[in-house]
Amino acid sequence: MENNILFKTVQDNIDSVLEEIASAAKMAGRDPSEIKLMAVTKTKPLEYAEAAYRAGIRLFGENRVQEMEEKFKPRSESGTWSFHNDAEIHFIGHLQRNKVKKALAIACAVDSIDKYETAEEISKCSKALGKTTSILIEYNTSGEQSKSGFENEKELFESIDKIRNLDNLDIKGFMTIAPFTDDEKAIRESFRMLANLFRKVETIHPDLKMDTLSMGMSSDFKIAIEEGSNIIRVGTRLFGSRN
Numbered sequence: 187m188e189n190n191i192l193f194k195t196v197q198d199n200i201d202s203v204l205e206e207i208a209s210a211a212k213m214a215g216r217d218p219s220e221i222k223l224m225a226v227t228k229t230k231p232l233e234y235a236e237a238a239y240r241a242g243i244r245l246f247g248e249n250r251v252q253e254m255e256e257k258f259k260p261r262s263e264s265g266t267w268s269f270h271n272d273a274e275i276h277f278i279g280h281l282q283r284n285k286v287k288k289a290l291a292i293a294c295a296v297d298s299i300d301k302y303e304t305a306e307e308i309s310k311c312s313k314a315l316g317k318t319t320s321i322l323i324e325y326n327t328s329g330e331q332s333k334s335g336f337e338n339e340k341e342l343f344e345s346i347d348k349i350r351n352l353d354n355l356d357i358k359g360f361m362t363i364a365p366f367t368d369d370e371k372a373i374r375e376s377f378r379m380l381a382n383l384f385r386k387v388e389t390i391h392p393d394l395k396m397d398t399l400s401m402g403m404s405s406d407f408k409i410a411i412e413e414g415s416n417i418i419r420v421g422t423r424l425f426g427s428r429n
């Protein structure tokens with residue numbers, strides 16, 4: 187797509203998603219300014235991220251380390267990258283231990299912690315880089331085997347007890363992906379389960395001062411807002427279907 191057309195298209199898409207976020211928030215009696223829009227740029231070239239940046243987006247999500255590197259190449263070991271300095275890039279996919287170091291050269295946050303060992307490695311690498319990494323715990327609320335995330339509360343609670351003692355990590359909250367279905371009730375139940383888990387963990391660990399509930403994507407973000415989400419992760423609605 188020619189660049190000016192691309193910018194215009196992405197800008198229009200962002201405007202309409204922001205309008206929908208605002209009206210969903212209003213309907214739910216919430217302040218729209220507490221809900222952040224993350225642009226998920228996976229499979230799309232850098233121009234798409236640039237277009238979203240020009241339209242005011244500062245929060246970006248990628249789910250593969252190699253693609254994240256190709257797009258947002260780090261300039262140095264210290265964690266700066268060639269994209270804009272005031273942009274936040276979060277890793278949102280399943281992260282293998284041997285790719286943590288590369289991921290942290292670019293991402294300031296990993297929103298998809300699905301086991302203790304990943305958090306442990308992120309802690310180690312963050313320490314070596316002299317930085318603190320924000321993390322979200324991913325919970326599999328749909329039961330779909332294709333999805334990552336913790337799958338039972340007992341394991342989750344035990345892991346949080348250990349993760350919270352790791353250095354250079356900041357546990358911010360939770361992330362989930364709803365089931366892939368048109369069944370609005372099932373989607374809502376999935377989001378509600380995550381919000382309930384958040385409250386449980388918050389009650390056990392109030393000192394963590396968790397503040398993030400990342401749920402809702404292109405097709406279900408309105409339901410997610412009704413259920414308390416404050417980060418909406420949107421790809422398709424901003425950039426078109428994936429390459």
Ligand SMILES: *Cc1c(COP(=O)(O)O)cnc(C)c1O
Pocket residue numbers: 226228249278279363403404405419420421422423
């Ligand atoms: C791809 C992806 C998204 C965005 O999905 P869309 O349906 O394109 O909006 C959100 N979250 C995660 C974890 C993803 O992998």
